[in-house]
Amino acid sequence: MIHEVNCKKIITRTKIPVAKYVINPYIGCSFGCLYCFAQFIGPFKYTSSKWDRDLWVKVNAADLIEKELPKASGDFFLSSVCDPYQHVEKKYQLTRRILQLLRSHFREAHIMTKSTLVSRDVDLLRELSVTLTITTDREDVRKILEPGAPAVEERLNTLKKLKEDGIKVSVFVGPVLPMNPENLAKQLSKYVDNVFLDALNYHRLVNSVYTKCGWQEWLTEEKFFETVEVFEKIFGKDNVRY
CATH class of the missing domain: 3.30.750 (Transcription Regulator spoIIAA)
Structure with a gap:
């Protein structure tokens, strides 16, 4: 089940070596990898939902990026607890919009994905x-x-x-x-x-x-x-x- 939500914050500090900040456009992941830590590390664990079935789309992500970006100086990572190019990205295009904003503000970004959709961008x-x-x-x-x-x-x-x-x-x-x-x-x-x-x-x-x-x-x-x-x-x- 897909839920559209408005989140309060989208840019988060991270200890991932390749970046200073992380952006997760979605909560949950439709790829449903059985071994994935995001089932119990990160916001999904608070949803009491089924991994691989339930997904939250942060529909106001791009608006928040524009507000938060001026205060975030450094590299960005997409994403740590979801795949930024999972199936719903084809419809919502949150990752694409986020990358457009990062580039327009001359920010560096690193993307990690299993998805073939990445070639769209x-x-x-x-x-x-x-x-x-x-x-x-x-x-x-x-x-x-x-x-x-x-x-x-x-x-x-x-x-x-x-x-x-x-x-x-x-x-x-x-x-x-x-x-x-x-x-x-x-x-x-x-x-x-x-x-x-x-x-x-x-x-x-x-x-x-x-x-x-x-x-x-x-x-x-x-x-x-x-x-x-x-x-x-x-x-x-x-x-x-x-």
Whole structure:
């Protein structure tokens, strides 16, 4: 269910290394990734709603940006507890409007998304930076753990398009999900020179699913570092961060 709301504040200070401020145009996320911390960290936890079904659209976000921006000097991150390009962005275009305002005020911004919709805004991204999240090369894994997110192949095609359009783009392989590490690393190496990997942090959210699917080894620290080693062989140790 989609709820349109007016919020009181939209720009928030953050400790995320890439930016001083964070903007979340939405509460909740229709991608519904089973492992996502935003289910219980951030405003969604106070809604008593179902993750992947209920979503709040901050319809006055752009108006607030214009009011708050003069007092916010620094870089911006979109977004920390939602995907700024999830499905409803196609209709509401909050992220697009926010980027327009940031650019008009000469602010730097970094976008992180799983969505193919990001390529819609290529005209606004040329002076910004984009990180595309690609967590696996297996579509069967994606369908279970990231049920509402775009297919793996679609994300790879989006990565290619952004690169060809001259956008500063990077890849976040996080959390590392069951995959063929060599295959994914080779595919990503066609478009980016370095990658960032992160382990799955909240095992309790997916323990039962991993057990049912026979993926338990992917919950171990050993499997994560095995994956890192494969990526290091293909990208070089200096080009893999984790």
